Amino acid sequence: xxxxxxxxxxxxxxxxxxxxxxxxxxxxxxxxxxxxxxxxxxxxxxxxxxxxxxxxxxxxxxxxxxxxxxxxxxxxxxxxxxxxxxxxxxxxxxxxxxxxxxxxxxxxxxxxxxxxxxxxxxxxxxxxxxxxxxxxxxxxxxxxxxxxxxxxxxxxxxxxxxxxxxxxxxxxxxxxxxxxxxxxxxxxxxxxxxxxxxxxxxxxxxxxxxxxxxxxxxxxxxxxxxxxxxxxxxxxxxxxxxxxxxxxxxxxxxxxxxxxxxxxxxxxxxxxxxxxxxxxxxxxxxxxxxxxxxxxxxxxxxxxxxxxxxxxxxxxxxxxxxxxxxxxxxxxxxxxxxxxxxxxxxxxxxxxxxxxxxxxxxxxxxxxxxxxxxxxxxxxxxxxxxxxxxxxxxxxxxxxxxxxxxxxxxxxxxxxxxxxxxxxxxxxxxxxxxxxxxxxxxxxxxxxxxxxxxxxxxxxxxxxxxxxxxxxxxxxxxxxxxx
Numbered sequence: 071x072x073x074x075x076x077x078x079x080x081x082x083x084x085x086x087x088x089x090x091x092x093x094x095x096x097x098x099x100x101x102x103x104x105x106x107x108x109x110x111x112x113x114x115x116x117x118x119x120x121x122x123x124x125x126x127x128x129x130x131x132x133x134x135x136x137x138x139x140x141x142x143x144x145x146x147x148x149x150x151x152x153x154x155x156x157x158x159x160x161x162x163x164x165x166x167x168x169x170x171x172x173x174x175x176x177x178x179x180x181x182x183x184x185x186x187x188x189x190x191x192x193x194x195x196x197x198x199x200x201x202x203x204x205x206x207x208x209x210x211x212x213x214x215x216x217x218x219x220x221x222x223x224x225x226x227x228x229x230x231x232x233x234x235x236x237x238x239x240x241x242x243x244x245x246x247x248x249x250x251x252x253x254x255x256x257x258x259x260x261x262x263x264x265x266x267x268x269x270x271x272x273x274x275x276x277x278x279x280x281x282x283x284x285x286x287x288x289x290x291x292x293x294x295x296x297x298x299x300x301x302x303x304x305x306x307x308x309x310x311x312x313x314x315x316x317x318x319x320x321x322x323x324x325x326x327x328x329x330x331x332x333x334x335x336x337x338x339x340x341x342x343x344x345x346x347x348x349x350x351x352x353x354x355x356x357x358x359x360x361x362x363x364x365x366x367x368x369x370x371x372x373x374x375x376x377x378x379x380x381x382x383x384x385x386x387x388x389x390x391x392x393x394x395x396x397x398x399x400x401x402x403x404x405x406x407x408x409x410x411x412x413x414x415x416x417x418x419x420x421x422x423x424x425x426x427x428x429x430x431x432x433x434x435x436x437x438x439x440x441x442x443x444x445x446x447x448x449x450x451x452x453x454x455x456x457x458x459x460x461x462x463x464x465x466x467x468x469x470x471x472x473x474x475x476x477x478x479x480x481x482x483x484x485x486x487x488x489x490x491x492x493x494x495x496x497x498x499x500x501x502x503x504x505x506x507x508x509x510x511x512x513x514x515x516x517x518x519x520x521x522x523x524x525x526x527x528x529x530x531x532x533x534x535x536x537x538x539x540x541x542x543x544x545x546x547x548x549x550x551x552x553x
Contacts (some may be wrong), residue, residue: 073192074201076167076176076178076182077164077182080182080186081161081164081182082165083183084474085156085157085165087186087192087428087432088156088159088160088195088196090192090196090436091193091196091436092156092196094416095441095450095451095456096452097452097454098151098197099196099197099436099449100193100198100199100444101448101474101475101477102197102198103151103152103197103199104479104481106198106200107482108481110137110486111147113133113134114137114140118321122331125342128524131200131204131235132151132198132199132203132318135203136150151198152198155198155199155203156196156197156202158202158203159195159196159202159205162185162401163182163185163186165206165209166178166181166182166185166404166405167179167182169181169213169405169409173409173412176408176412177408177412180407180417181405181407184350184354184400185401187421187424187425187428188404189350189428189432190345190396190400191429192401193435194397197448207236210232211236214226215229226263234488239370283303309379315358315410316356317356318356318437319353322352326345326352329344330342338442341441343434343440346426346427347431348441350403350428351399353401353407354399354404354407355403357407357409357410357412358370366402367402369401369402370402373402376391376395376401377392377395377399377511398411431443435449435479436449441514441515442525446514446525447475447517447525448475450475450479451547453545453547454548455479457543457545458483461507461550462480462485468504469505470487470488470505470506470507470550471487471491471507472487473489473492473516474519474520476509476519477520478520488503489518491503492508493516493526496516497529499530502535502538502553503541505550505553506550507547508551509548511548512528513528513530515528516528539552
């Protein structure tokens with residue numbers, strides 16, 4: 071395959087998959103998008119002090135870009151952000167291509183195609199959020215660092231520019247990865263690498279979680295810290311001494327099958343249609359024994375130990391950390407897949423399986439909006455948008471109680487929202503709130519906590535509770551009740 075097509079095809083596929091949720095629904099995808107749109111509008115209006123906005127959201131990189139772009143073009147952020155930001159996210163695929171291009175066009179094509187098809191990457195990049203800008207900057211910094219190690223010192227200035235921009239857009243995990251990667255590329259002495267990066271890998275999560283420690287350090291924290299240290303050395307050992315990838319892939323298959331019957335921390339017992347979501351991890355980890363790129367191994371190792379740390383220690387941030395890390399793992403897996411997949415004749419068949427599993431997963435999320443895929447919470451439709459817009463514009467002074475999904479949409483219109491009262495009323499633990507909004511998808515569950523995004527069950531006969539309240543608005547998409 072010629073270089074230009076090997077570059078163009080994965081990038082185009084990535085762009086289309088990241089734009090698909092918006093092109094299908096014509097509304098911004100995911101709850102966090104509405105927060106960014108709201109902050110962009112606040113920056114444009116100038117009614118809220120910048121210090122107040124920074125207190126709400128410390129990283130305002132994409133919002134500043136949107137506000138400036140809107141001022142220049144006179145176009146509202148909601149009209150261009152759902153298109154521009156996913157397009158920027160697809161640049162990650164192009165940078166991955168450049169990062170492994172030295173190993174050949176086919177390797178670069180396979181790596182970038184893997185990342186383009188990866189469901190988690192596609193759905194995260196489909197959102198309007200700062201991390202979509204941050205990830206290409208993060209990968210660009212790594213690539214520029216690689217060029218510098220090849221003797222191209224003129225890349226050093228560009229490296230520091232991209233590095234300095236990351237705090238504006240990226241979340242805390244970026245700093246952890248970048249620190250570990252820096253020491254890997256700076257000195258390939260494994261003893262020195264472990265002695266320098268290990269304290270950072272331990273200290274950083276502890277600093278993040280420090281506010282949640284009690285006065286007396288509980289044994290579970292010490293146990294988790296010990297497991298964290300042990301797992302770090304274990305992964306370094308396994309990656310250095312050529313562990314067979316099929317062992318890890320087999321273990322993942324076992325965990326996935328087990329998750330269909332056993333409840334894990336922070337997760338329900340998953341339905342069988344959730345199996346295709348695991349396919350990229352099974353395929354990617356099969357090629358974990360590739361040792362040509364040391365920084366890829368350390369990046370993956372750093373991600374795995376932090377993932378284990380977040381699972382073992384229960385804090386308000388645990389689910390969020392684990393959720394985000396599961397998607398960041400796609401970056402080293404993509405590079406490992408390209409290096410390993412180039413040597414097998416089954417590559418076209420493997421790519422077909424990857425494409426089929428991920429296309430189904432996106433269809434299940436966006437079109438079918440199945441529970442546990444993010445579809446219940448993250449997919450917004452035009453009737454829902456217009457209904458909330460109509461309710462908010464008609465002088466609704468009372469606080470509306472609704473689930474997390476509509477909490478963010480109401481807040482975009484400046485409406486005060488309570489996400490608990492309606493749920494507690496439906497399960498019989500509270501009187502009816504003054505105003506509360508429900509949707510036809512309530513039978514799939516009520517999403518109460520935005521840190522988890524998992525639906526809480528409601529009674530099968532919850533409709534009986536609605537006989538005691540008045541239905542004051544119903545457009546088929548949402549129903550507004552008055553208690």
